[in-house]
Amino acid sequence: MLTVYDWADQIPLERPRAVLTVGVFDGIHLGHQYLIKQVIERAKANQAVSLVLTFEPHPLAVISKASAPEVLTTFKHKAEIMEGLGLDIFGCLKFDDSLRNMGAQQFLDSILGAMVKPVEIIVGPDFRFGRNAEGQVGILREWAKAHRAKVIEAELQKGRDVIYSSSHIRGLLKIGLVDAAALILSRPYRLSGRVVAGQARGRHLGFPTANLGQIAQLVPGPGVYAVKARLRGQVFDGMTSVGHNPTFANQYRTVETYLFDFEDDFYNEILDLDFVGHLRGMVKFDGIEGLVRQLKNDEQAARVLLTNLSTGLPVNN
Secondary structure: OEEEOOHHHOOOOOOOEEEEEEOOOOOOOHHHHHHHHHHHHHHHHOOOEEEEEEEEOOOHHHHOHHHOOOOOOOHHHHHHHHHHHOOOEEEEEEOOHHHHOOOHHHHHHHHHHOOOEEEEEEEOOOOOEOHHHOEOHHHHHHHHHHOOOEEEEOOOOOEOOEOOOHHHHHHHHHOOOHHHHHHHHOOOEEEEEEEEOOOOHHHHHOOOOEEEEOOOOOOOOOEEEEEEEEEOOEEEEEEEEEEOOOOOOOOOOEEEEEEOOOOOOOOOOEEEEEEEEEEEOOOOOOOHHHHHHHHHHHHHHHHHHHHHHHHOOOOOO
């Protein structure tokens, strides 16, 4: 898959025929995946390339920062998911004041028409584009007709008893329901960040932890979780504590991860955490001994959950 990190700055040597869609796609949940798979299938049918354009940062972070949602998926992870779906080209539109103030016609001409030869443009419900969302499907249809392209409005994909919605996923994660969020995402929720120095309390307790800093995404609600951690191209089982650590009366939230059977230091490295299951809520212990006993129980529970996951056995969170 070709990943284009700044789509608007490209000077194409040729304009490939493309079936495409445009959107934020935060989370790339099952509803998003349905739309993207349609793009891929229609591209194959038309002997064209499949193209998805997304925005970075989230448009609301520029338009109205106070109302911008907490991000679910980094661009890097989006690209990995898109590649896994079989997409040909994944492009990033840098959302800044210039793009924000671009009129609908200019957006179509310079962002789409100048880069590719659209064959089909697949859009979701209530698709809008251009300055103040002035561009609607009717304008898109007129432009597409002039370019011998077709616009397809995809129906909203719905799951049985499941809401395919990024905002719904955020709500689930905030109360620790990572397993429910995973059903909508079709994979565990992933949190990424750089490992920073902490208080080293875990090391003294026999549970050395890595503190995640510089987090640009939504952090799941307080609690202890079983996780699959990705580091240096490898996957490790572990458990992550999210919260203010009431036993030590922390004044700030921490995200601390203990990797099982791993002893090397990895300060300043990027750590990806896939949240597999919620083990318990945050508890204040009267002393260190009670905390250590609970951590041992947490580790045992996490190991069982993660082992069952890898063997395909039922997982009870």
